[in-house]
Amino acid sequence: MKHFIKICAIADLEEFKGHKFQLDSITEIAVFKIKDKIYAVDNVCPHNHTPKMYNGFIKKDFVVCPIHLYEFSLKDGKPKNFLGGNLELFETKIEDGFLFVKPSGKTKFNFDF
Numbered sequence: 001m002k003h004f005i006k007i008c009a010i011a012d013l014e015e016f017k018g019h020k021f022q023l024d025s026i027t028e029i030a031v032f033k034i035k036d037k038i039y040a041v042d043n044v045c046p047h048n049h050t051p052k053m054y055n056g057f058i059k060k061d062f063v064v065c066p067i068h069l070y071e072f073s074l075k076d077g078k079p080k081n082f083l084g085g086n087l088e089l090f091e092t093k094i095e096d097g098f099l100f101v102k103p104s105g106k107t108k109f110n111f112d113f
């Protein structure tokens, strides 16, 4: 069973801006702070496996990949305008002003263009 990993101070997260972090040896995450909520998603877009989600932007309850502008739900990772796979979402918690994220333990391959 995977344990939560300390990521950063909540105060260091700029609202509505994506932040990239290395979660573990195989996973990069994109973290978004939206009002009082924090979302941690896979930094790799399911569309073209491009690790740029941190550079995306928020549109209501969706994060929009900056490469081809496909949208993924921040509630369940489902794509809105694309028939491919879901964007992986990670469990988060806040303790003493710090963000913790739980790795999924899944194996993946990233293609950086």
Ligand code: FES
Pocket (backbone or CB within 6 Å): 045, 046, 047, 048, 049, 050, 065, 066, 067, 068, 069, 070
């Ligand atoms: S790589 Fe993200 S929408 Fe195409």
